[in-house]
Amino acid sequence: MEGPLTAATSEPDERVLEAALRPKNLHDFVGQHRVREQLSLVLEASKIRERTADHVLLSGPPGLGKTTLAMIIAAEMNAPLRISSGPAIQHAGDLAAILSSLSEGEVLFLDEIHRMSRPAEEMLYMAMEDFRVDIVVGKGAGATAIPLELPPFTLVGATTRAGLLPGPLRDRFGFTGHLEFYSVEELELVLRRSAMLMDLRINSAGFTEIASRSRGTPRIANRLLRRVRDWSLVHNVEQIDARLASAALDMYEVDSRGLDRLDRQVLQALCTKFGGGPVGLSTLAIAVGEETETVETVAEPYLVREGLLGRTPRGRIALPEAWSHLGLDMPRNAPGSAPTTNPSIAGQERLELEE
Numbered sequence: 001m002e003g004p005l006t007a008a009t010s011e012p013d014e015r016v017l018e019a020a021l022r023p024k025n026l027h028d029f030v031g032q033h034r035v036r037e038q039l040s041l042v043l044e045a046s047k048i049r050e051r052t053a054d055h056v057l058l059s060g061p062p063g064l065g066k067t068t069l070a071m072i073i074a075a076e077m078n079a080p081l082r083i084s085s086g087p088a089i090q091h092a093g094d095l096a097a098i099l100s101s102l103s104e105g106e107v108l109f110l111d112e113i114h115r116m117s118r119p120a121e122e123m124l125y126m127a128m129e130d131f132r133v134d135i136v137v138g139k140g141a142g143a144t145a146i147p148l149e150l151p152p153f154t155l156v157g158a159t160t161r162a163g164l165l166p167g168p169l170r171d172r173f174g175f176t177g178h179l180e181f182y183s184v185e186e187l188e189l190v191l192r193r194s195a196m197l198m199d200l201r202i203n204s205a206g207f208t209e210i211a212s213r214s215r216g217t218p219r220i221a222n223r224l225l226r227r228v229r230d231w232s233l234v235h236n237v238e239q240i241d242a243r244l245a246s247a248a249l250d251m252y253e254v255d256s257r258g259l260d261r262l263d264r265q266v267l268q269a270l271c272t273k274f275g276g277g278p279v280g281l282s283t284l285a286i287a288v289g290e291e292t293e294t295v296e297t298v299a300e301p302y303l304v305r306e307g308l309l310g311r312t313p314r315g316r317i318a319l320p321e322a323w324s325h326l327g328l329d330m331p332r333n334a335p336g337s338a339p340t341t342n343p344s345i346a347g348q349e350r351l352e353l354e355e
Ligand SMILES: Nc1ncnc2c1ncn2[C@@H]1O[C@H](COP(=O)(O)OP(=O)(O)OP(=O)(O)O)[C@@H](O)[C@H]1O
Pocket: 008, 009, 010, 017, 018, 019, 021, 022, 023, 028, 029, 030, 031, 032, 061, 062, 063, 064, 065, 066, 067, 068, 069, 160, 190, 218, 219, 222
């Protein structure tokens, strides 16, 4: 089963479906112009110099294309790709085993690199810089370090939490690409490409409709596309247009801004039960019958990002866009109204824009 429709993360089963839609070269990789251009320079230059490319760090929220780019880097370099991840490397020995079996020029992709253990991380510093590791043999006073030369390789690290990476590790990457959320236009291009691969007929307005519900995330866009495909198969639709796409996604409870049921319940409770707040997170969670943590980690980040919900020192508030999205009139004294029209709040409370 795939995970929730609007989740940015993926379940193992879904990764098989994703693999079929991954662009295989930089040219087919949509959006992220800066990162793509910079990366292409790094790769071109290394080809000219006939050296392995510098180590690359890719950071950004789930589902924006880090794994895809890592695979593209290996493909563009014509190099084999080895894949592992931080959580899989709990001992320095795990890393030593991988490193010592790399071939020259190989691309090593370490996903979730921020979750590697400390000893492994320290081994990686030396491997990245000097292409050398010390293998420790024995224990305690009798332990000896045997140096081992490594063939030059390119490390591609991916992380959703660049802030958690220790400075020394971050500094050892020659290039860092930070992936940003995609615009609706870019997601339309992602969808066009996927629809072609899936042999689906959709018109422009249909693509726009799906793209605007995809939360700036290609993974979600492709997932919604699969649901629209199912719907059109069952309803025997030849060409999908905006009306059909929106009918399909309404049925799956993904609304015009990409909010799902929980997101809307949170906003609805905030506006109708608490007059727009401020209300404490735990009270809000009880009102929608969810765990506090679920509301905070599943629903809130996107609501905050979309400017629908604000976090203040006194609690959560509904912002003007939340009222209009729900089709409700915002009371004049609601806490989210502009400070000029609401002097009681001006100067006292600043919105915490950062989550
Ligand atoms: N720029 C893009 N162009 C086209 N498709 C994309 C692009 N970025 C991502 N995708 C698609 O979105 C899906 C998810 O991308 P990917 O697995 O690379 O994300 P990720 O950043 O590695 O996510 P996670 O943090 O969960 O590992 C893939 O199926 C891929 O085909």
